[in-house]
Amino acid sequence: MHITQGTFSYLPALTDDEIRKQIQYALDNGWPCSVEFTDDPHPRNVYWEMWGLPMFDLPDAAGVLAEVNACRKAKPEHYIRLNAYDASYGKQTTVLQFIVQRPSEEPGFRLERQEWHDRTIRYTLHPYVADQPHGERYNGQK
Amino acid sequence: MTPPDRLPGSKIPASRMNFGMSRPGGNSSGPGAPEDEDRESLPPDAKIDLAKERAETGIDDIFSGLDADLVGLAPVKNRIREIAALLLVDRARAQFGLSTSRPSLHMSFTGSPGTGKTTVAMRMADLLYRLGYLRRGHLVSATRDDLVGQYVGHTAPKTKEVLKRAMGGVLFIDEAYYLYREDNERDYGQETIEILLQVMENHREDLVVILAGYKDRMDSFFVSNPGMGSRIAHHIDFPDYTLDELDEIGQLMIRAEGYQFSPEAEKTFREYLDRRMKQPRFANARSVRNAIERARLRHASRLMETDTSVGKGELTTLLPEDFRVSRVFADAEPEGVPTT
Numbered sequence: 001m002h003i004t005q006g007t008f009s010y011l012p013a014l015t016d017d018e019i020r021k022q023i024q025y026a027l028d029n030g031w032p033c034s035v036e037f038t039d040d041p042h043p044r045n046v047y048w049e050m051w052g053l054p055m056f057d058l059p060d061a062a063g064v065l066a067e068v069n070a071c072r073k074a075k076p077e078h079y080i081r082l083n084a085y086d087a088s089y090g091k092q093t094t095v096l097q098f099i100v101q102r103p104s105e106e107p108g109f110r111l112e113r114q115e116w117h118d119r120t121i122r123y124t125l126h127p128y129v130a131d132q133p134h135g136e137r138y139n140g141q142k
Numbered sequence: 143m144t145p146p147d148r149l150p151g152s153k154i155p156a157s158r159m160n161f162g163m164s165r166p167g168g169n170s171s172g173p174g175a176p177e178d179e180d181r182e183s184l185p186p187d188a189k190i191d192l193a194k195e196r197a198e199t200g201i202d203d204i205f206s207g208l209d210a211d212l213v214g215l216a217p218v219k220n221r222i223r224e225i226a227a228l229l230l231v232d233r234a235r236a237q238f239g240l241s242t243s244r245p246s247l248h249m250s251f252t253g254s255p256g257t258g259k260t261t262v263a264m265r266m267a268d269l270l271y272r273l274g275y276l277r278r279g280h281l282v283s284a285t286r287d288d289l290v291g292q293y294v295g296h297t298a299p300k301t302k303e304v305l306k307r308a309m310g311g312v313l314f315i316d317e318a319y320y321l322y323r324e325d326n327e328r329d330y331g332q333e334t335i336e337i338l339l340q341v342m343e344n345h346r347e348d349l350v351v352i353l354a355g356y357k358d359r360m361d362s363f364f365v366s367n368p369g370m371g372s373r374i375a376h377h378i379d380f381p382d383y384t385l386d387e388l389d390e391i392g393q394l395m396i397r398a399e400g401y402q403f404s405p406e407a408e409k410t411f412r413e414y415l416d417r418r419m420k421q422p423r424f425a426n427a428r429s430v431r432n433a434i435e436r437a438r439l440r441h442a443s444r445l446m447e448t449d450t451s452v453g454k455g456e457l458t459t460l461l462p463e464d465f466r467v468s469r470v471f472a473d474a475e476p477e478g479v480p481t482t
Contacts, residue, residue, distance in 0.1 A: 052299075059278050060310025062348040067306075 001108030003041050006081060006097040019068070019082070019100055023061035026084035026096055032056045033064045034085070035071050037078045039137045041106070041127050051075075054085060068100055077103045077138035103138040183239025190234045199272050201226055208265060212258055213394065214387040221378050222262075222269065229273040246375045247275065248342055250318075251354040252361075253380025256428030259354040260316065262380075267312040270350060278310035286320040289334045297330040301337045309348045318353035319363035335367055342373050383426050388415045392430045401438070401458050410462035417470045437464040 008014065014022070026033055033055055036048035051071040055064055064082070071080050084096035107128040114122040129137040184190070196202065205226075208219055225247065232242040247270065251259040264281050271279020284304050291297035305313065315321070321331040342351050353370075355363070357379065364371035371377075383391065389412055396402065403411060411433075418429060441464045445452055465471075 055303075055306060057307055058309070059280055059307070060348070062277075062309035062345065063306030066309075066345070066348075 001106050003043075003079075003102065003106060004099070005043065006099060008098045013102075014098070014100070016065070020061045020065050022096070022098070023064045023082070023084075027058055027061060027064070029084075029086070030088075031084040031086050031095060032058070034083045035064075035067050035080060035100075036083060037071055037075050037080045039078050039103075039134060040130060041079060042125065042130070048079075048081065051080070054083075072101050075101075079103065105138065184237050186238070188238070190237060192230065192234060195230055195234060199230070199274070201230075201269060201272055204265060204269050204272065211394070212261065213390045214383050215258060215262070215380060218258075218262055218378055218380060221376060222266070225376070226269065226273060229270075229275055233274065244347055246346060246373070248351045248374045249353070249376040249378060250360060250364075250374050251352060251378055251380060252357040254356065254382050254426055256426030256430075257380035257382065258427060259380055260314070263312065263314045263352050263354065266350075266352065270312070276311055276350065280308075280311035281314055282308040282311060283314045283316060284308075285316050286331065289315070290321065290330045292330075297333045298337060301334045305337070305341050305345075305349070309345065312350045312352055314352045314354065317355050319355050319359040322363055322366055324366060335370060339369050339373060385412070385416055385419065388419070388426070388430055391427050392434060395431060395434050396460065399434070399438070401434075401441075401460055404459050404461050406462045407460050407465065410465045411460075414465045414468060414470055421470065433465070433468070436468070440464045440467060 004010070023033055034053070035051040037051055038045060038048040052067060055067065058064060068080065068082065078101070079099060080101040081097060081099045083094050086093050086095040109125040109127050112124045112126050114124070116122050205223070208222070212219070228245060232245070235242050249266070251263065253259055260283075267276065267279050267281040270276045282304065288304050289297075289301045291300045321334055323329040323331055338351065341349070351374075353360070353374070392411060392415070393403075414433060415430070418424060418433065437460050441460055444461075444464065445456060
């Protein structure tokens with residue numbers, strides 16, 4: 001199941017060159033970028049792990065792209081996304097966010113039904129990969 | 143927001159349909175590659191007007207600026223012209239579809255203090271930007287403090303941060319020999335050098351590294367770090383200025399500050415330079431600047447002591463006595479005392 005989220009969720013995967021152009025667009029607007037990764041694809045998991053600190057004062061996209069590639073190399077089977085923050089609102093506000101890498105296989109979600117009182121049914125989503133502990137998900141890639 | 147140039151469902155290449163994005167290493171289309179394919183190469187019998195290409199880049203402005211503002215430095219200017227010519231010819235070759243490998247432009251500037259290494263580095267960033275070699279053309283200055291950490295694990299992030307900031311432009315490392323301390327094998331400077339070497343090799347298209355420092359110490363730095371020396375294609379030596387050149391630099395400086403020499407002061411200034419050059423701790427153009435700063439101080443206090451009203455002439459003219467007072471003219475000066 002192809003999980004989508006963020007600014008370009010309706011588009012097919014961006015190429016490296018397109019990613020570079022998006023980063024440059026963010027930097028030209030004065031938005032610092034940061035890289036985050038996770039192996040928990042649940043849509044309500046909004047706090048991903050940070051790959052280093054947000055990168056401030058960069059004029060050129062090459063520096064950010066180098067960090068994206070470093071993260072891809074270290075976490076080849078994780079979801080990786082790129083955030084751009086706009087500080088002009090007085091607080092750290094994400095204005096651009098898109099996925100730059102996903103695992104080679106995405107098993108998807110199981111629909112769980114829970115019997116509740118008065119024959120009510122409550123539904124929830126459960127990612128299949130969450131059955132395995134961290135570090136063993138997605139082909140055992142840490 | 144920049145709209146993507148293609149909508150889903152239209153003509154998506156098959157390679158884009160699968161999950162997973164291009165990976166490092168397995169990425170066949172690097173930046174710029176698609177554009178090169180699209181651009182039609184000129185027929186073999188076409189002609190390119192190099193003079194026009196040259197005018198388009200605006201490098202002539204830089205060259206005339208170099209000649210006007212930088213006195214002397216003939217070998218440096220020659221090398222800059224050669225580099226500019228190579229990049230221009232490479233551009234022309236690319237139009238014929240000839241393969242041109244990207245030249246390595248890491249440089250080392252060696253020379254005595256005050257010979258204009260930093261000034262030239264700044265102009266180099268602008269020049270390489272105009273020639274299309276750099277994407278941004280900004281200059282990031284760094285010294286040992288900015289690159290080397292204070293404890294284990296501190297150095298790599300610090301160095302990488304500076305390198306990331308310099309990408310697309312020039313990283314200028316002043317007094318680069320401080321990065322390596324021979325007497326201390328565990329010095330973190332070695333780690334910085336290793337990261338630098340790696341980035342200089344792998345990110346050649348992203349940034350140009352310029353190392354600067356005094357000649358003798360840079361030479362021993364390259365002897366202890368042969369990898370660094372061999373990765374730098376351009377070792378440019380900045381010669382010391384001659385008396386005539388120093389005189390000319392002084393004239394340029396006072397003109398820029400809105401002053402002028404009286405005819406006698408011109409002679410005194412030359413004599414001052416002649417004496418100062420032979421004394422210890424002479425720092426070329428920097429010493430000239432300091433001499434002029436001090437002459438301005440004396441000029442100001444001289445004017446304050448006179449009760450008469452002053453006109454534009456008095457306010458802008460430096461007289462011989464503004465220089466005469468200097469200790470440089472005290473012949474019976476004890477040796478080794480810095481001159482003021």
